Structures are given as C-alpha cells and as structure tokens.
Amino acid sequence: MTRTFVWLGDRRTVVLTFAGMLLAGLVPVLSHGTDWLGSWKLALDRGTFSLTLVGPVAAGVACTAYVRLTTSGVEPLVQTARRPWWPWLRPALATWCLAAAAVLVTTLGVTVAAQAAGSAPFPRTLWVLVPALCVLAAQVAVGVLLGGLGRRRWLAPVAAAATFGLGVLGAVGVIPEVFRTGGLTGSYAGETFDVATHLLQAGAALGIAAGLLTLSDRAAVWRSLGARAVVLVLVLGGGACYVALGRGTHETTRPLADPALVCRGQAPRVCLARETTRPLDDLVRRMEQQAVALTEIGIELPPRWVQHRPGAPAGDGDGALELFVEEELAGEVSDETVARSLATPADCPAYRGDVPPPEASFDTRRLLARWLLVHAGLLEPGADDQDRAWLASGTDEQRPWVLGTYDRLRACRLDELRLPAGV
Amino acid sequence: MDDALPSLRAVDVRCRYPPGTVDVVDLDELALGPGATGLVGVNGAGKTTLLLTLAGACRPQHGTVTLDGADLYGRERRELVGRIGLMPQSLDLPGELRVADALSYVSWLRGVPRRVAGPRERELLETVGLGPRRHERVRRLSGGMRRRLVLASALVTEPAVLLLDEPTTGLDPEQRAGLRALLLDLPAATVTVLSSHVMEDVERMTARIVVLDEGRVLHHGDTTAFVAERGGPERSPELAFLATLARGRA
Numbered sequence: 001m002t003r004t005f006v007w008l009g010d011r012r013t014v015v016l017t018f019a020g021m022l023l024a025g026l027v028p029v030l031s032h033g034t035d036w037l038g039s040w041k042l043a044l045d046r047g048t049f050s051l052t053l054v055g056p057v058a059a060g061v062a063c064t065a066y067v068r069l070t071t072s073g074v075e076p077l078v079q080t081a082r083r084p085w086w087p088w089l090r091p092a093l094a095t096w097c098l099a100a101a102a103v104l105v106t107t108l109g110v111t112v113a114a115q116a117a118g119s120a121p122f123p124r125t126l127w128v129l130v131p132a133l134c135v136l137a138a139q140v141a142v143g144v145l146l147g148g149l150g151r152r153r154w155l156a157p158v159a160a161a162a163t164f165g166l167g168v169l170g171a172v173g174v175i176p177e178v179f180r181t182g183g184l185t186g187s188y189a190g191e192t193f194d195v196a197t198h199l200l201q202a203g204a205a206l207g208i209a210a211g212l213l214t215l216s217d218r219a220a221v222w223r224s225l226g227a228r229a230v231v232l233v234l235v236l237g238g239g240a241c242y243v244a245l246g247r248g249t250h251e252t253t254r255p256l257a258d259p260a261l262v263c264r265g266q267a268p269r270v271c272l273a274r275e276t277t278r279p280l281d282d283l284v285r286r287m288e289q290q291a292v293a294l295t296e297i298g299i300e301l302p303p304r305w306v307q308h309r310p311g312a313p314a315g316d317g318d319g320a321l322e323l324f325v326e327e328e329l330a331g332e333v334s335d336e337t338v339a340r341s342l343a344t345p346a347d348c349p350a351y352r353g354d355v356p357p358p359e360a361s362f363d364t365r366r367l368l369a370r371w372l373l374v375h376a377g378l379l380e381p382g383a384d385d386q387d388r389a390w391l392a393s394g395t396d397e398q399r400p401w402v403l404g405t406y407d408r409l410r411a412c413r414l415d416e417l418r419l420p421a422g423v
Numbered sequence: 424m425d426d427a428l429p430s431l432r433a434v435d436v437r438c439r440y441p442p443g444t445v446d447v448v449d450l451d452e453l454a455l456g457p458g459a460t461g462l463v464g465v466n467g468a469g470k471t472t473l474l475l476t477l478a479g480a481c482r483p484q485h486g487t488v489t490l491d492g493a494d495l496y497g498r499e500r501r502e503l504v505g506r507i508g509l510m511p512q513s514l515d516l517p518g519e520l521r522v523a524d525a526l527s528y529v530s531w532l533r534g535v536p537r538r539v540a541g542p543r544e545r546e547l548l549e550t551v552g553l554g555p556r557r558h559e560r561v562r563r564l565s566g567g568m569r570r571r572l573v574l575a576s577a578l579v580t581e582p583a584v585l586l587l588d589e590p591t592t593g594l595d596p597e598q599r600a601g602l603r604a605l606l607l608d609l610p611a612a613t614v615t616v617l618s619s620h621v622m623e624d625v626e627r628m629t630a631r632i633v634v635l636d637e638g639r640v641l642h643h644g645d646t647t648a649f650v651a652e653r654g655g656p657e658r659s660p661e662l663a664f665l666a667t668l669a670r671g672r673a
Contacts, residue, residue: 010519
C-alpha cells in the first residue's frame with residue numbers, strides 16, 4: 001500500500017479519500033430517489049452515473065498528488081528510472097484505482113439492492129462499466145495535467161471543476177458526450193446499452209487520457225519507442241472516435257430486437273418487460289378487479305396486455321399497457337393507469353404515428369376508463385362532470401356503447417369512434 | 424586515466440530550457456575521473472542543469488555525455504543511469520512515509536531489484552546513521568537527518584558516479600561536519616561531483632575543482648593548486664573563486 005499510494009498520503013488519508021469518493025458517488029445515484037430499484041439495468045446505469053462526481057473528485061486528488069510529486073524534487077529521480085513513465089504514471093494509476101473501486105462498490109451496491117427489490121439481473125450488460133472506467137481515466141488525466149504542469153495546490157479544485165464542466169459541456173451538446181456516463185431518464189424496459197456508442201466513448205476517453213498524460217510530462221512518457229507507439233495508437237484512435245461521436249446522433253441505449261417478457265394472471269393476462277417486473281403483481285390484481293366490468297357485459301378480453309417497449313412492434317391482438325416510467329419502476333401502479341390500459345385493447349399504430357389519432361379516440365378511451373373506475377367503485381363522478389349523467393345511467397343503457405366502442409378500439413377503427421349521446 | 428576506473432565525459436554539450444534561447448550549459452569538454460570534483464559557480468551558473476545532464480535526467484539539446492565511453496542518452500541508457508547516483512538539491516520525500524519506506528520507494532524508483540534492495544537499504548541507513556530511526560516518519564527527521572536520508576537515496580544503486588547538488592545547504596555546522604565525514608568515507612574509486620556554494624566544503628572534500636559561469640567552464644584543475652595560486656596570501660578559496668570569476672568575465 002505504501003508504495004502504490006505514496007503521493008496520495010498516508011493510510012488514513014487514502015481511506016478517507018476513498019470514503020469521500022464513495023459519498024460523492026452516492027449523490028448523483030440518489031439524486032432522483034431510488035427509482036432504480038425497479039430496474040437492474042437502470043441501477044447499473046446509475047452506478048456509472050456516480051462518475052459525475054467521483055470523476056471530478058478523482059481529478060482533484062490526482063492534481064494534488066502531482067503537485068506534491070513535482071514540487072518534491074523527485075522528478076530527476078523519476079527521469080533516471082529505468083522506465084520513467086512508470087513511476088510518473090503510478091500516482092495516476094493509484095488515483096484511478098481508488099476512484100474505480102468507489103464506482104464499482106457503488107454499482108455493486110445499487111445493483112444488489114435492485115435485485116433484492118425484485119428486479120431481474122442482467123449481468124451480461126456489466127461490460128458498460130469498462131467504457132465508464134475509460135472515462136474515469138480521462139477525468140484523472142485532467143487532474144494529472146493540471147497538477148503536473150501547474151504545480152500549485154489551488155489547482156486541485158480547478159481540476160475538479162474543469163472535469164465536472166466537461167461533463168456538463170457534453171450534456172448540453174457543446175462537445176461530444178465523452179465525459180458523461182449514465183443518468184438516463186427511462187426504465188430500460190426492452191432496451192439495452194448500445195455497444196457502438198459506448199465503444200466510441202471509450203476510445204475517445206482513452207485517447208484523451210493518453211494525450212493528457214503524455215503532455216503532463218513528455219520527457220517521462222514520450223521517451224521509449226514502445227510508450228510512443230502506445231500513445232500514438234491511443235491518441236489517433238481516440239481522435240477518430242471523438243470525431244465520430246461528434247457526428248450524427250449516438251444513442252447510449254438501443255431497443256432489444258427480441259425483448260423478453262414476464263407474464264402473470266389469466267383474465268386478463270399481463271406482460272411486462274423482464275427489466276421492469278416490479279409492479280407486475282399489483283398490476284395483475286388491479287387489472288383483474290377492473291376487468292370484471294368488461295367481462296360481465298360479455299366482452300372478450302384480448303389474450304394479454306403487453307407493456308409498450310420502444311421500437312418493439314405491437315403484437316397482434318395484444319392490449320397496450322400504458323404505464324408511466326415511474327410506475328414501471330415502482331412496486332405499485334395507479335387505478336387510473338390500469339383503467340387507461342384496459343381502455344386500450346389494441347396497440348394501434350395511430351397511437352405512435354406521426355399523425356395524431358382522431359380527437360374522438362382520446363375522448364372515448366377517457367370515458368371508457370372512467371366507466372371502468374366507476375364500476376369498480378374507485379371513482380365517484382363529480383357534480384360538474386359532463387359525463388356524470390351517462391355514468392350514473394344503468395348498465396343496460398351503457399352496454400351497447402361500451403360493446404361497440406371496445407370492438408372498434410380492438411380493431412383500431414378509430415375514425416368510427418363516437419361519444420354516447422348527451423356526453 | 425585508468426580504463427578500469429569509471430569516467431564521465433561531456434563533449435560539446437549545450438542545454439537550454441525552451442522556449443528560452445540562452446544556453447544554460449555550454450561546454451566544449453569536461454572529463455571527470457575517480458575521486459571528488461568540486462563544482463562551483465554563482466547562482467544561475469548552470470551547476471544544477473549540468474549535474475542533471477550528467478545524471479541522465481536532462482537530455483542536452485546538443486552534444487554527448489558518455490559514461491565509460493557509452494552514450495548516456497543512447498541505447499544503453501537504462502543500464503548506464505543505474506550506475507549514477509544523484510543527490511538533488513532538495514528532495515522532499517512524503518513526510519508521512521517511514522524512513523525505511525522512503526528509501527525503499529527510491530530503490531523501486533531507481534529499479535533496484537527487490538532481493539538486493541532490502542539488505543542494501545538497511546546497510547545504507549546504518550551508514551548514514553539513520554538505522555535506529557528507520558521506523559520514524561520522514562516528517563519527524565531534522566534537516567540534517569533528511570539530507571542524510573537523501574544521500575542514502577543517492578547510494579541505493581551502488582553508483583560508480585555520485586552527483587551531489589549542494590549537499591550541505593541549509594545545515595548547521597555540526598550537521599555539515601557530519602555529512603562531510605560521511606562523504607569523505609565514500610570509496611575513492613567513485614566519480615564524485617560535488618556542487619556547492621560553500622568553498623570550505625569544496626576545499627576540504629575535493630581533489631579537483633570546476634568553476635562554472637554562465638554555463639561555461641572557467642577553470643578545471645587541482646583544488647589545492649587552485650587555492651594556492653589564486654587565493655592570495657591568505658590562501659582563501661573564496662578569493663580564488665572570485666579571482667577566477669573576474670578573470671573569466673574579463
């Protein structure tokens with residue numbers, strides 16, 4: 001430990017630094033609560049998102065270490081080492097190791113918690129940590145450069161702020177998103193991490209790291225032929241990745257070609273993406289409760305209701321589950337969401353097309369959902385509600401409209417939808 | 424010069440710090456053989472740069488430095504720099520390290536194999552009088568003890584060439600005398616170059632002297648003769664130095 005962390009401080013300082021990195025990493029992870037408990041992939045995403053603050057802290061720590069090293073008078077000894085680049089880069093490696101351990105521990109913590117909360121694990125997506133750790137290398141290199149060349153202690157917070165700023169610049173599109181990891185606003189239902197985008201990010205980050213580390217002490221790093229070859233390959237490759245990343249749109253996620261579903265219940269049968277099955281039991285219970293009104297008047301339900309997943313075509317005859325992202329991740333769903341889903345017995349292409357569906361399709365589905373809620377005893381129409389009279393009328397009077405509307409919704413004949421007279 | 428004994432030679436060496444255009448070191452030839460050589464000059468004369476260049480730590484823009492005929496900045500650099508020990512003017516090893524760990528760090532830095540480093544470090548700490556303090560933190564050592572630790576650091580490779588950059592600067596007379604005694608005990612076959620402002624140290628500890636001014640060698644010769652010929656009736660080494668400086672600048 002002594003030799004590895006020699007410029008970072010004594011054992012106590014190293015332990016405190018690690019604890020500080022852990023705490024810093026938890027801030028972005030918990031910034032939106034614990035919604036990631038509902039999706040293992042989202043938890044993994046949040047683990048990499050911890051770099052948002054761990055990286056700047058690591059840059060500050062690296063800067064401090066290199067200010068100590070360069071002002072200690074040890075540089076001539078470094079230059080006369082057998083491989084000068086190795087003692088020069090060792091404090092950077094030690095800082096990277098500490099920060100990487102903080103990110104990995106954080107990621108392990110959130111993914112284990114998500115799994116314990118009932119989210120299905122996807123260990124094959126753990127590769128996404130590799131590009132994240134490459135980004136961390138670039139963040140540490142920013143601190144090494146400033147500390148190695150600037151040689152002033154006050155540069156440590158500057159290094160941290162600069163590293164954080166690079167992430168912000170990427171997020172707002174000023175520069176390619178090299179320094180930003182994780183932080184997706186979604187649930188990863190039916191989605192996974194995009195390999196190509198992450199490869200480009202990793203390549204660009206490694207190129208930046210190699211370039212900055214070389215600039216921090218050209219005499220040490222640029223001396224041997226082998227080191228020059230490695231640096232050249234990384235910088236040129238990284239430059240190409242950086243340019244590619246800056247051109248066009250590069251999504252960090254992509255829809256799964258054949259997303260796995262987990263289904264429960266019989267009437268109705270409800271299917272959620274394997275990534276977000278946390279609310280499934282509650283959803284089935286509430287769907288069964290409200291679907292009784294439909295089956296009682298003789299409606300044959302779709303064989304199953306399936307959660308919409310980006311890019312996945314709707315199955316023939318399947319009903320569409322209309323869950324909000326927070327509901328996909330939570331343990332419970334609202335009765336209104338359930339009613340809205342039961343009122344969508346087919347995932348019609350018009351719902352997601354460029355041209356919006358007829359206005360009446362929204363109104364009829366809204367009325368149908370309210371009818372379901374009233375029949376399940378979950379809604380009392382207000383005195384000013386325009387549909388109060390119709391909702392209060394008898395089932396015999398409502399039955400023809402409900403049957404006809406449901407038929408048209410299942411067949412996606414949206415142009416034929418009409419509200420009942422008087423509503 | 425005996426072929427079996429080490430020799431360090433700088434030929435046509437020019438050093439500068441870009442973007443500066445002035446040569447900090449500008450030597451036609453400087454040959455250093457076994458025994459101690461004093462390197463004197465005013466502040467900014469180029470002493471430290473010359474020592475770093477001779478140590479293999481600072482590649483000159485022009486010229487060659489050879490150790491036993493082999494180019495110090497050539498293909499055999501790795502092996503050659505291991506034969507040179509450098510005691511920098513200031514070496515502020517991390518204060519939180521224990522003395523033994525600090526020396527062990529320098530051994531690692533200089534590429535000393537682990538199997539030989541341990542016994543050698545113990546021996547060196549005894550030699551410089553820090554054996555009983557091997558488990559103390561560096562920050563708790565006095566200035567004199569720290570300089571002795573740095574001297575031990577310069578000796579971890581068992582160097583054939585030892586370059587000492589102002590080794591007694593900042594020490595009180597007692598500490599200086601102690602360090603001087605240590606340096607005088609070094610093997611005579613070692614090429615030792617001692618840069619110093621303290622002419623008394625140079626006179627007592629070196630057999631030869633090099634006077635450097637603005638990167639150029641003004642004088643290179645026997646130390647005793649230098650003081651005798653140029654030090655006036657009092658045989659003052661300071662006077663000899665100042666006279667050489669004045670003559671060279673004239």
